[in-house]
Amino acid sequence: MTGRPGPAVLPPSLRVWLGLIAAPAALVVVVLGVLYAGDSEPGRVDARIGAALDGVGTPWRHVARAMDFLGEPVGAATLVAATVMGCLLLRRPRAAVLVVGGLGMAVGTATLLKHLVGRTIHGDNLSYPSGHTAFGTALALMVALLGTGRLGLGRAAGTSLVLAAALVAGAAMGWAQVALGAHYPTDVLGGWCTALAVTPATAWLVDRAADRLADRTDGRPADAGRQERR
Secondary structure, eight states: OOOOOSSOSSOHHHHHHHHHHHHHHHHHHHHHHHHTTTOOSOOHHHHHHHHHHTTOOTTHHHHHHHHHHHHSHHHHHHHHHHHHHHHHHTTOHHHHHHHHHHHHHHHHHHHHHHHHHOOEETTTEEOSSOHHHHHHHHHHHHHHHHHHHHHTOOHHHHHHHHHHHHHHHHHHHHHHHHHTTSSOHHHHHHHHHHHHHHHHHHHHHHHHHHHHHHHHHHTOOHHHHHHHHO
16 A cells, blocks of 8 residues: 555646746736736736726626625635635545645735836735735636646646636626726736646646655655656
8 A cells, every 4th residue: 555645736747838828828927917016007908807897787887796705715715715625535645735825826926026016006005916816816727737637637628627727717707897997907817827836846846746745755766766657
């Protein structure tokens, strides 16, 4: 019996593709951060998109508020607890660790960037990138990664599922933030790209740490364990 704590949370078939996506996503985050550093007004694109989405009426405003609640502390904690419980019930402890650590990394990175960039909205409220969008996108990515592993999807199908989940979740949460006037559209894009950049890297780190722990439990050098898995 081995000490392996469960299947990889980042399927080998997706590692290269998600890495290729994470790199330009990180670049977008940096470029937008530099462009809007210290600003307190919407850009030209922000103004056009914001004007089209601002002032949504009932019942869409209720939908937007419900989406926004899912990114607030109480709503987010409920989602995290339910997702972690689901991972444990499916006997995917690595996925449970990724949910907690990955969401912490995504939201933490967004929070750090807010203070570094210093873009504000409605006074002194830091806005870039959107933490709500980063949270929603990262959670969707993790659930999609879990589904890809459980279903044994190949590279094309798995990548399509992961990207579709990220796009739908990011668009939904981003729409809510812009419709409620909580963020500029470029803040939303920055939050979405933050999740795309941070989540695959965190998943890789979780797998690496879990593999090392399994090798130590088995009494083997870490390098030997990696050689056997190739």
